Amino acid sequence: MDITDVIQHQHNEQRRMFAALEEWPRDDHEGLAAVWKRLAILLETHAEAEERYFYPELLRLGTGGADAESVEEEVEDAVHDHNEIRAAVRRVDEAETGSDEWWTAVVDANVHNSDHMGEEERQDLADFRQQATLELRHEIAVSFLRYESLKAATGIPSVDKDPDEYIDEHRTDAPSETAQRAAQLAKDSATTDRAGDGPSLTASEDAD
Known part of the structure; x- marks a missing residue:
């Protein structure tokens, strides 16, 4: 597993789920509410899992990708985006399913989420x-999916985070427990590979 692939897949x-809502029969309020609940839980748990497991490692290792000026800017923007998405999700939940107010909030959530994902x-x-190493990307993916799976049925409380405080709290050069596990995994794998490269008996030696 690779956390970057997991995040891309969930994006x-x-x-797809926002597209399903757009094509859903407008008079099926029960169905709309069910689809939205599933999507809202995914949006909330996905954001929280990123903030727990992905962004701290990105802050430690990142340099600023593409048009980002720095890794701090990447993470600050991402946490800010999550707050906007959470606010839109709350507006959807507060409105009557299928009403104009409800649909306006759904569209707002879609717009904020689409901008964030891109x-x-x-x-x-x-x-x-x-x-990041492949081992670290694997370890983060395991923690990420475990958290989401544990929360998938009930969802989680919607809690905004201050982007600057988040960065101050998580900025560190010290490797996390996840990073230490990944480093040990890489070390063990290298040891196994070296053992497998040892001399082997030829056919004639084996016969002796």
């Missing part, structure tokens, strides 16, 4: 692919 799923794919994911 595509979010796009920027994240262009900057954050590209930056991390260039800087």
Whole structure:
């Protein structure tokens, strides 16, 4: 697994679910509410998982991808975007399903989320692919998906985060537990590979 692939896949799923809402029968309020609930849980848990597991490692290793001036700008923008998405999700949840107010909030959520995903794919994911090892990307993906799976049925509270405070809290050069596990995984893999490269018996030696 690779966290950048996991995030990209979930972005595509979010796009598909917003598209499904756009094509859903407008008078099927029960169906609209069910589809929206599933999408809202995905949006909320995806954002929280990124903030717990992906962005801290990006802050530690990133250099600023594509048109981002720095990794701090990447993460600050991402957390700010998450707050805008959360606010739109709350407006949807507060409105009557299928009403004009509800649809306006759904569109706002889609717009904010689409802008965020495009920027994240262009900057954050590209930056991390260039800087992080495959082992670290795997370890983050495991933690990320585990968290989402545990919260998938019930969702999580909607809590905004101050972007500057988030960066101050998570900016560090010290490797996290996830990074340490990834480093050990890489070391173990290298040891296994070297052991496999040792001399082997030829056919004649084996016969002796």
